[in-house]
Amino acid sequence: NRAPRFTSTTARARARVDAMHRPPGTQGMAGKPFRATYIWSSIITNLHARVEVKRRRHNLKSYHDCFLGSEAVDAVLAHIIQSKFCGDAEVPRAKAARLCQALMDSRVFEAVGTNVFGKEKKRATFEDSSCSLYRFLDAQKRGTANPDGLDNGYHTSTSEGNVVDEVWRQQTVLRLLQLIELPLLESLLDGKESPRPPPARHGQRPRPALYQQLRGSRDPQSLRADNWLSAAVDCLEFLPDQLVVDVSRGLPKCSDESDQCKRLIYGVLAQHYGExxxxxxxxxHVFDIHSGISELLVNGKREQALEALQLCLKLQDSRSREELRRLLRFMATAADPQEVRVHKEVSGNRMAVKRAFSSAIVYSARLAKGKVDLMVLFLMDNHSDAFKIPGSLHRLVSEKLASIIKGKDPNSVTGTTFCQRISGQAYTETVQETTKEELWALLKTIHENAKLSVKEKKRLLGQFYKGHPEIFVQYFGTRIASVDV
Structure with missing residues (x-):
């Protein structure tokens, strides 16, 4: 009897969400594409983008890839208000919390089990709290949790999910084209990989032993409050095992002061990322994006540069984006002049950090050193905002999905455009017609130019006849017998 109860509960939750958050103008859309999926998927996509997924500590234990219940409510509530799913009506926080409960019932995410007195405890009820931890479920787990084939609201069909992903990618590229001067980005639109793919990286693996060693000589409360160590250990999760072992072996040799411990960890990170x-x-892999962003920075257009960086990072794979996010957070923390001095010879932490990690952030072979430095420092200074999705992209995606809901051509361009889109056949016909008109005008100029000598005109007409006899014949018609070529 468990399966029927699960099915009816989830269905009722979905019905409540659809009724509560259907945007104006979407009523009575039965039978149209994306009727139920649009609102649901937009909320979940926004939730994935807004909450901070990372390893978190609870009761001195670590739990990987988690986000807070309060953060989820903040993200959902902001999205509902911004998108005006409820019109201009006031949306109470409790309503957003109920929506999060529906998302959890639909297996979009699950509560993270925490140990209480040695027993694992999972919450069945969503809690709007900074102490409650949740973790997104992948597509496979969502599928297995739904044996009856009930629409779970996020991946109701593979084709619809693919279309939503493609809309995000296309609108990201279109917005980039509006910000910086770029060539055709067919490789980005097609989702092609970089010609120099990064090697397989280690997953986000918790290192409890390393935390235990750090706790051994320090008070747990002060350890959690030390942003430097917290950011550094987060970066260590992406390092090869041998380097982490080196850190573990070196920690017992450090004195009670944390500065020596920090220099050890910094040295290992600089060694790895400086290779x-x-x-x-x-x-x-499109160099012109980085070049365009650096030009914006050189010209003092920092707001446009930040948005272009946000769009550029949106196009990256999730793993490299997460690793870059952690590294930039650590760099910004280590660059603080009040923190431990990280290099004996280089004066100032900021320049030392920039020099140690620049090559691991942006490909500098084709970009001038000054521009590389400018980009790296800009990323450090804006690391907390660089990974957010700009509001302009949210608007573009919303407009695009809304046009699809209304049954419009999914290939039509919404928002600001600079030219009219035509089909490949129309383009070929236009090229042929324009070429013919220009050749006709050229032949007319040669034939009617009174300044040309008879010999020169004969030579030019002969060359034209050899290259384009059909136009030559059409131009002269019945007079062709009198033309001397």
């Missing part, structure tokens, strides 16, 4: 063969984490 020449380490591929840059800002791995978008």
């Amino acid at each position: 020449p063969q380490h591929p840059p984490l800002l791995s978008n």
